[in-house]
Amino acid sequence: METSLLFTPITIGKMELKNRIVVPAMHLNYCPTGEVTDDLVEFYRVRARGGAGLIIVGGCGIDKVGNTLGMIQLDEDRFIPGLKKLVDAVHNEGAKIIPQLYQAGNYASSFITGHQPVAPSPIPSRLTKEVPHELTKDEIKEMVQRFADAAGRAQEAGFDGVEILAGTGYLISEFLSPVTNKRTDEYGGELENRLRFALEIVKAIREKVGPDFTFIARIAGNDFVPGGHTNKEAKLVAKALVEAGVDAINVTGGWHETVVPQITMNVPAGTFRYLARGIKEVVDVPVFASNRINNPELAEDILSSGDGDLVCIGRGILADPFFPLKAEGKIDEPIRPCVACNQGCLDHVFKGLPVECLVNAKAGREAKLGVSEFAAGVNNVAEKESAATSEEKVAEKILVVGAGVAGLEFARVASKAGHQVTIWEKSPELGGQLNLAATPPGRQDFHGFTKYLVQSCEKQGVKILTEREGGLANIQEAVNKEGYTQVVIATGADPMCPPFPLEDGATLTQAWDVLAGLETENNVVIVGGGSVGVETAIYLASQGTIDGEVLKFLLVNQAEDQEMLTKLLFRGRKQVSIVEMDKGVGRDLGPSTRWSMLADLKRYGVKIHTHTKVKEVRKDGVLAEGPEGEVMIKGDTVVCAIGSQANQELYNELKDKLPSQVKLQIIGDATKPAKVLDAVKAAYDAAHKLG
DSSP states (O other), X not given: OOOSSTTSOEEETTEEESSSEEEOOOOOOOOTTSSOOHHHHHHHHHHHHTTOSEEEEEEEESSSTTOOTTOEEOSSGGGHHHHHHHHHHHHHTTOEEEEEEEOOGGGOOHHHHSSOOEESSOOOOTTTOOOOEEOOHHHHHHHHHHXXXXXXXXXXXXXXXXXXXXXXXXXXXXXXXXXXXXXXSTTXXXXXXXXXXXXXXXHHHHHHHOTTSEEEEEEESOOOSTTSOOHHHHHHHHHHHHHHTOSEEEEEOOOTTOSSOSSSTTSOTTTTHHHHHHHHTTOSSOEEEOSSOOSHHHHHHHHHTTSOSEEEOSHHHHHOTTHHHHHHTSSOSOOOOOXXXXXXXXXXXXXXXXXXXXXXXXXXXXXXXXXXXXXXXXTTOOOOOOXXXXXXXXXOEEEEEOOBHHHHHHHHHHHHTTOEEEEEESSSSSBTHHHXXXXXXXXXXXXXXXXXHHHXXXXXXXXXXXXXXXXXXXXXXXXXXXXXSEEEEOOOEEEOOOSSOBOTTOOOEEHHHHHTTOOOOSEEEEEOOSHHHHHHHHHHHTTTOOOHHHHHHHHHTTOSOHHHHHHHHHOOSOEEEEEOSSSSSOTTSOHHHHHXXXXXXHHTTOEEEOSOEEEEXXXXXXXXXXXXXXXXXXOSEEEEOSOEEEOOHHHHHHTTOSOTTSEEEEOGGGTSOXXXXXXXXXXXXXXXXXX
């Protein structure tokens, strides 16, 4: 990729960066005791090796009261040696590194910390429902000093600067916001007073670390909380912070409790760049743009258009540590794309699990699997995926049956390790269920992962044959003729058959067929409210609604009022109902995504019947038993979305039917239906074991 700005050096304060790519602070849950671990060091070592200019780690707790499980701690000197190890690892790979100083405020949980959370005012947290302790003025002074002391430890550990987290609903932003700050003393009331806590922190840190230590503030460009700050107030905050001594402003989106999605898949890439542009209008220091910046072209456009001076690429570099070098053309391989699914990152954080990545099975396991290697500045250098080289083990000749996500990932990793791989796929398309997952509105990023897998396989010489049937005879013939030493079954799963009776003349359509393009009538009943049922409902209910281009035209020309525009956006030509026997729908969706998809169901007018069990499928709908007794739910098309079952037919057929020297194994959903993250990880591990 030819760029003019992305790989241009920039100076922040006294810190010189080789490019404009920033890895922002991400909660990884790799440090259960607050100590830096090998998992954390190797995770960031490979991302520094991948070419990022600046890495921000954190949050880093400045005390025990506002800590979050699994985060790095900076509140005691005993943490400094581990931090030095992390800093040295990143510096040795040519990147700069700073910690993000963190105090969760009323987002903290006493269940985790053992302490009552603290905040400017005793307003119950919308996340934890706990009532925080209102900080006294003396306690505020102590808190300010904790920030300064943590910054001093960061400087002693060799970091290149510090960042304070003054946004997204944590302690500093709670002081800034009139929603959470109801104080009547000098720390509350008008914005000038609400800014006091933040400015005292800036002053104390500057006094602690001196004028030459780089100092960044991360703020919300808009809280997206009713009564909170908009970009107008954020400009005032940014300007005050810079005047107090901050060297750069890192602009992100809203608070955690906002109802405006920030980083889920349905957020168009680069949506919130305008927030950074607003801040740039009032400050004369570098400004970082953040959120859903997932490809080099978008990053370059943000810089060239003046919306930001640097770009934060977090999950994109979680997905592909070598994003920068690939974008710069120093590694001639496709970039592995973040699909914003949140399955391995945010959803894991919410569950207290270490962060992983759906598209990158190595993420978080670098210490165990080995840090990938490359030769900087040399084109056509492939990232190594296996700890063992092809010279250490005899290369296998492998036949993979099935080109879904598991089959493609296995082929990618095995071929990169030096094995010769052929894939058979019975359908004309590659990607399997990933194509279905990409069908509903706002889910199209899944296509990017399929494209990456196919491109990587083709580049590495994997032979891919579509419309090629498996079967015992065909595989036996291929093994004898081609000399395959291993056969890998990746035939995926099939939709489950319904357990309920059908009235004579009634038909039942599978959700997979609908997502694949099968037409339905306009009145649709979906049986099953899991993720597939929800996605199918949104897909159908959106048909016939206006798109963004039409909406823009109508808005620009003031052709319709807000009520009509909303109707055109969310009322299509189909009436959709979901019947679910459990107490809620979408319960297998990740917590970071479920709430927004449930909101979509409501917006699209999808009718939801929970605690309702289907008794019979009829020609005009379904007869069901609900909380109030028997009910007839009308529908011209009935769609089944009750789950899937492993397709092991071919595997069972091949058992003991291949030559003894030929290894047979089964991977992916053909083993057991699971989330895409689990299928990719299992496929990676199976191929990695080959060496």
